[in-house]
Amino acid sequence: MKKLVLLGSTGSIGTQTLDIIDAFSDEWKVIGLSANSNLDLLEKQARKYEPLYVVIMNERAKKELEDRLSDLKATILVGEEGLEFLAGETDADFVINALVGAVGLKPTIAALKAGRKIGLANKESMVIGGEIINKYFPERDILPIDSEHNAIFQILEGEKSSDVENIILTASGGPFRNYTLESLKKVTVEEALRHPVWNMGNKITIDSATLMNKGLELIEAHWLFNQPYDKIKVVIHPESIIHSMVEFVDGSIKAVLSTADMRLPIQHVLTFPERRQCKVKKLDLYEIAQLNFSKADYNKFTALKLAYQAGRAGGTMPVVLNSANEIAVSAFLKREITFLDITAIIEKVLNMHENIQDPLLEDIYEVDRWARSKTREVIGIANNN
Numbered sequence: 262m263k264k265l266v267l268l269g270s271t272g273s274i275g276t277q278t279l280d281i282i283d284a285f286s287d288e289w290k291v292i293g294l295s296a297n298s299n300l301d302l303l304e305k306q307a308r309k310y311e312p313l314y315v316v317i318m319n320e321r322a323k324k325e326l327e328d329r330l331s332d333l334k335a336t337i338l339v340g341e342e343g344l345e346f347l348a349g350e351t352d353a354d355f356v357i358n359a360l361v362g363a364v365g366l367k368p369t370i371a372a373l374k375a376g377r378k379i380g381l382a383n384k385e386s387m388v389i390g391g392e393i394i395n396k397y398f399p400e401r402d403i404l405p406i407d408s409e410h411n412a413i414f415q416i417l418e419g420e421k422s423s424d425v426e427n428i429i430l431t432a433s434g435g436p437f438r439n440y441t442l443e444s445l446k447k448v449t450v451e452e453a454l455r456h457p458v459w460n461m462g463n464k465i466t467i468d469s470a471t472l473m474n475k476g477l478e479l480i481e482a483h484w485l486f487n488q489p490y491d492k493i494k495v496v497i498h499p500e501s502i503i504h505s506m507v508e509f510v511d512g513s514i515k516a517v518l519s520t521a522d523m524r525l526p527i528q529h530v531l532t533f534p535e536r537r538q539c540k541v542k543k544l545d546l547y548e549i550a551q552l553n554f555s556k557a558d559y560n561k562f563t564a565l566k567l568a569y570q571a572g573r574a575g576g577t578m579p580v581v582l583n584s585a586n587e588i589a590v591s592a593f594l595k596r597e598i599t600f601l602d603i604t605a606i607i608e609k610v611l612n613m614h615e616n617i618q619d620p621l622l623e624d625i626y627e628v629d630r631w632a633r634s635k636t637r638e639v640i641g642i643a644n645n646n
């Protein structure tokens with residue numbers, strides 16, 4: 262039996278991972294689960310999978326979980342230290358990092374230090390830590406779960422990196438693809454949470470509506486596949502059937518197509534390099550009939566422009582982009598700011614930042630803290646006016 266640690270087990274990717282694991286229950290043993298705050302679901306999962314370790318994010322929840330799981334043998338750990346322990350100090354064969362946000366970087370590093378194979382759904386690990394990860398762990402064994410990067414990974418198998426002309430990231434365009442700038446001003450939280458294709462967690466759904474999700478994925482692709490930003494393009498493809506493409510120097514373009522269902526990339530990394538039958542509905546080309554492509558509007562969706570700028574600037578700029586976005590999105594969800602404020606605020610904070618090139622891990626955490634408090638400050642100022 263292969264041993265699996267699953268970080269972020271109660272989230273969208275986490276629950277879908279367990280759904281896939283159920284189909285391979287004679288091959289995989291879940292030895293560690295972690296959740297942020299969903300105690301009910303975590304308890305249910307712990308009873309079903311009987312892991313050795315369960316991590317919950319705060320002390321108070323730990324006490325309650327200990328009471329609830331007192332009849333099980335699982336050791337209950339807490340917070341970031343618990344996540345790092347799960348990722349690096351258990352004897353897992355595979356660590357799936359499905360955490361949301363910058364909190365995912367430390368466990369990724371812990372898993373890399375321990376030489377673990379990682380299934381990476383936490384894009385922030387590469388967005389804020391990609392430079393460090395590539396520098397200190399050149400032999401890293403990271404299999405991308407993010408659907409676009411999983412597609413690119415599949416496409417590049419057996420290809421030479423120097424033969425790549427362009428990486429073409431596809432974007433659904435989110436729910437506001439055809440909105441005017443004027444109508445974007447009046448967008449509500451409910452409208453932004455209604456994604457046309459993907460069913461995902463709240464944070465990433467808002468990121469898809471602003472196109473910041475694609476911006477973060479652009480930086481993630483840069484570090485995962487070692488390609489310059491000039492060779493990474495974004496194309497709007499509303500059907501989300503093509504998960505991404507690579508154009509090669511001879512003009513050939515390879516694409517990966519499938520039903521938009523995250524369980525497929527999750528299964529791909531779990532079974533790689535083998536392929537197995539998957540419970541995801543197979544694509545019916547006649548049902549789809551046609552696929553559409555259009556240019557992304559950078560004036561309407563400034564998040565993409567900011568992401569290219571932050572990515573090209575390098576250093577700690579992507580950290581600020583990501584941290585400011587996390588705070589701004591959570592303020593939008595709490596109805597403290599408007600939809601267009603999200604990127605306006607991020608841009609302000611980016612402009613205030615003194616970039617640190619060749620950052621150390623400490624710099625990244627320091628800048629992460631700075632950007633969060635600066636963003637809160639900017640939001641506070643905006644609210645007082």
Ligand code: MG
Nearest residue numbers: 407408409478
């Ligand atoms: Mg994606």
